[in-house]
Amino acid sequence: MQLIKAKDYHDLCHKAAELILRKVKGQKKLTLGLATGGTPQGVYRILVEEARQNGTTYQHVTTFNLDEYVGLPPDHPQSYHTYMNKKLFDFIDIPPQNVHIPDGMAENLEEECRRYEQMIDQSGGIDLQLLGIGINGHIGFNEPGTSFHSFTHVVKLEESTRIANSRFFSSLEEVPAFAVTMGIASIMKSKEILLLAVGKRKAEVLQRLIYGEVTEELPASVLKMHQHVTIIADEEALSSL
Numbered sequence: 320m321q322l323i324k325a326k327d328y329h330d331l332c333h334k335a336a337e338l339i340l341r342k343v344k345g346q347k348k349l350t351l352g353l354a355t356g357g358t359p360q361g362v363y364r365i366l367v368e369e370a371r372q373n374g375t376t377y378q379h380v381t382t383f384n385l386d387e388y389v390g391l392p393p394d395h396p397q398s399y400h401t402y403m404n405k406k407l408f409d410f411i412d413i414p415p416q417n418v419h420i421p422d423g424m425a426e427n428l429e430e431e432c433r434r435y436e437q438m439i440d441q442s443g444g445i446d447l448q449l450l451g452i453g454i455n456g457h458i459g460f461n462e463p464g465t466s467f468h469s470f471t472h473v474v475k476l477e478e479s480t481r482i483a484n485s486r487f488f489s490s491l492e493e494v495p496a497f498a499v500t501m502g503i504a505s506i507m508k509s510k511e512i513l514l515l516a517v518g519k520r521k522a523e524v525l526q527r528l529i530y531g532e533v534t535e536e537l538p539a540s541v542l543k544m545h546q547h548v549t550i551i552a553d554e555e556a557l558s559s560l
């Protein structure tokens with residue numbers, strides 16, 4: 320794992336956006352794995368601004384999002400469909416058919432998970448997967464204890480995750496209890512992974528990730544077994560190292 324230190328959130332977003340843009344501009348065909356949450360928002364803002372200024376095209380880009388809540392319609396204000404449209408897709412020229420986000424409203428969720436995993440494989444696999452990290456070490460919505468062999472699946476969210484994400488909802492009760500997420504093995508199939516960690520809130524988990532052992536109790540620790548992982552973290556997130 321390569322660790323890149325950023326001064327602050329602003330610096331981290333620029334470093335991450337630069338890495339993504341190098342691929343967007345340098346590859347004829349590119350499949351990106353995208354994440355939601357607070358952390359990547361500033362990165363998407365930079366990509367949008369850069370596309371506006373330079374007319375950067377995303378016609379050749381395909382995307383797969385990590386996860387989606389179960390039971391939220393795509394147009395729900397807190398769905399990850401809405402998040403991605405509002406933060407990125409509405410402002411770049413990516414063809415709508417190239418955008419993939421799990422369908423948390425599917426009647427048969429097991430079937431939806433299989434379909435999603437197959438689509439990732441059929442696209443030729445993810446070239447670069449962007450990740451945040453939960454305070455309990457989750458990646459995507461893979462909570463502690465998730466098998467390293469898991470593919471896209473339905474998960475019951477931990478209380479700590481629902482509390483952490485309740486800041487985007489009007490109350491904790493509104494935060495869905497379940498989600499569809501790419502599994503640990505789905506994430507590990509990506510050719511390259513970029514994990515972002517920001518702020519004091521993430522200092523403890525980052526310390527565990529960097530110095531601790533590889534264990535299913537800390538889902539992000541699996542990344543130590545991947546060939547090409549970059550972590551960009553700001554000074555606060557690195558303050559416990």
Ligand code: GLP
Pocket residue numbers: 354355356357358359385386450451452453454458459460480484
């Ligand atoms: C959510 C998402 C993850 C994200 C994590 C951290 O639960 N499913 O993909 O990485 O939380 O979020 P934040 O960046 O807001 O700290």
